Amino acid sequence: MYRDLDDYDAVARGERGGHYYGRNSNSNRDMLERAVAELEGAEAGVATGSGMSALHTAILALAPRPTTIVATRELYGGTAALLRQDLEPAGYKVHFLDFGDLDAVRRSMDGAGLVLAETITNPLCHVPDLQAIGAMARQQQIPFLVDNTFASPILCRPLELGATVVMHSATKYLGGHSDLVAGVIVGSAAVMQAARLRSVRTGTPLGPFEAWLALRGLRTLELRMRRHSDSSLALARAMRTMPGVERVHHPLLEGSPSGEVARRLLPQGAGGMMAFDLEGGRAAVQRMMDRFQLVTFAASLGGVETTISYPEITSHRSMTPQEREELGVGPGTVRVSVGIEDADDVIADFAQALG
């Protein structure tokens, strides 16, 4: 309610608290933005209608004009598609690199305008050294954007490691119940103000109901992440001796290629994501799926139920077999999003399905 025209004008100018149009702001979205900003240790946040719109908004806030983007080659497929199909035709250049090779990252930063990483990669769960990459980016004054979807702010706070902006697909762990699509970015008040105005102009803000669902999810985030982390590590360990399992990928599993970095950056656990390679390729994956009694198939991740996905036809379907092979994703690679059921039940279901 507005007392008079001056009162409305004061709200529209931001001089008085309140809301005047749903695309510009609403109470639930404000609360969600503040909550995620607080969890990540940021000054401010902006919530948008999906993880992808959050990422797009963040990229344009940090690099509004065509420039060179240095990105991990293990990016989520939708992010790689945004870079290749929308930003490259608009004049951006993207260098996709192995972020495990810090010398290559340092070399490619010369003259770049943005560095883009993910805390834990999909599906093989590598953990790049965000601290080292953040320090290099800072030294060269290049903004550093981190997709923290897989870790959540409970397990990792990339702003403390040198990130400029952190992004989440809130569709995953923040929401936690596989019942909404949303995205959030957080960072300094100045960058978030630019991002917010662009999001309002391009019509991407999050609606109030989804914001409410995400806020409800946040209430149990800490409990869920602890359980996801414990159960995924227990399943990863148990899987090493299951029949047909050639390799298990989990950041904190003994012998993991990112073990040292993961133990340093994710001391409280690595969340619910893991993967494994099954002997026998697609037919063996199908046989396992046919035998599951608890676990189900889903393209998404981060919910309370344990699900598997098959990167060859889900997250990595737009790649050629050769591109997938270069990343280490083969016809037997299965990604698992470990839920919050009793870990013994989940382990037993995989054991009987692979037995």
Ligand SMILES: Cc1ncc(COP(=O)(O)O)c(C=O)c1O
């Ligand atoms: C790591 C990561 N980033 C971003 C996205 C995109 O999020 P959304 O589907 O909410 O747009 C996803 C979706 O799977 C993802 O896994």
